[in-house]
Amino acid sequence: xxxxxxxxxxxxxxxxxxxxxxxxxxxxxxxxxxxxxxxxxxxxxxxxxxxxxxxxxxxxxxxxxxxxxxxxxxxxxxxxxxxxxxxxxxxxxxxxxxxxxxxxxxxxxxxxxxxxxxxxxxxxxxxxxxxxxxxxxxxxxxxxxxxxxxxxxxxxxxxxxxxxxxxxxxxxxxxxxxxxxxxxxxxxxxxxxxxxxxxxxxxxxxxxxxxxxxxxxxxxxxxxxxxxxxxxxxxxxxxxxxxxxxxxxxxxxxxxxxxxxxxxxxxxxxxxxxxxxxxxxxxxxx
Numbered sequence: 587x588x589x590x591x592x593x594x595x596x597x598x599x600x601x602x603x604x605x606x607x608x609x610x611x612x613x614x615x616x617x618x619x620x621x622x623x624x625x626x627x628x629x630x631x632x633x634x635x636x637x638x639x640x641x642x643x644x645x646x647x648x649x650x651x652x653x654x655x656x657x658x659x660x661x662x663x664x665x666x667x668x669x670x671x672x673x674x675x676x677x678x679x680x681x682x683x684x685x686x687x688x689x690x691x692x693x694x695x696x697x698x699x700x701x702x703x704x705x706x707x708x709x710x711x712x713x714x715x716x717x718x719x720x721x722x723x724x725x726x727x728x729x730x731x732x733x734x735x736x737x738x739x740x741x742x743x744x745x746x747x748x749x750x751x752x753x754x755x756x757x758x759x760x761x762x763x764x765x766x767x768x769x770x771x772x773x774x775x776x777x778x779x780x781x782x783x784x785x786x787x788x789x790x791x792x793x794x795x796x797x798x799x800x801x802x803x804x805x806x807x808x809x810x811x812x813x814x815x816x817x818x819x820x821x822x823x824x825x826x827x828x829x830x831x832x833x834x835x836x837x838x839x840x841x842x843x844x845x846x847x848x849x850x851x852x853x854x855x856x857x858x859x860x861x862x863x864x865x866x867x868x869x870x871x872x
Contacts, residue, residue: 637673640833643687643696646678648776649800650857651698651715660857661697664714665826667849668840672833680774682746688829695828695837700751709834713823713865714841717794719752721815727788731815734759737790738766743779744792746772752792753819777801794822796859820862841865 656676773779845866
């Protein structure tokens with residue numbers, strides 16, 4: 587009996603020694619690098635604090651209005667500065683598709699549209715940019731263009747749907763069912779439109795002066811080789827349209843601030859755009 591007790595006691599002592607040794611040899615838990623119990627956990631930024639996103643339909647590149655895949659240009663700058671509280675994501679569309687982009691749920695807003703009629707659920711801004719159009723000819727062609735009627739017997743290069751935007755006389759002259767329509771050529775890409783003008787001998791190009799000048803100079807052509815005929819209404823005014831009225835209102839308010847601060851005039855100067863009048867002038871626009 588005494589031998590059994592001695593054996594049991596010895597066994598317990600051995601187990602105790604082994605348990606103590608294991609505790610001493612086990613590595614202490616390591617703190618994660620840079621983190622300890624006192625480290626303050628910084629929460630992720632609240633997603634609600636980010637700017638609201640807007641998908642903005644804008645034309646294909648047309649210097650100086652839209653350039654470098656809609657990352658610069660005066661239209662991009664105006665929209666961005668007029669709506670500082672929004673993140674604008676631009677998508678580029680051909681001109682003829684801009685008008686319907688919002689109505690067809692392709693965009694939240696579209697730049698460079700005209701208001702031909704009221705459309706339910708579409709909200710239009712004030713005018714935000716003016717185009718000054720001219721009939722331009724090469725001096726070497728010796729074409730005499732003094733009024734719209736003088737275009738009747740010449741090939742005319744212009745942009746899509748231009749016959750709707752240059753006054754009633756031009757519309758009547760080049761309407762789809764008019765005899766002169768055969769001389770009327772619409773070109774979707776205005777860079778290509780300008781190139782076709784320089785490649786031809788005796789055509790007339792109808793285009794915004796600033797667009798023509800910027801593209802021609804970029805292609806290495808001399809503006810001293812052409813004549814400008816100011817035969818159209820003083821300017822063609824373009825608006826933006828919107829899916830939401832409150833965004834339209836914010837855009838209009840932003841335009842007023844750009845005008846009152848002088849920033850709008852600075853943008854015109856930045857992009858070498860010369861206008862007889864601008865949206866900032868006090869006179870009423872259509």
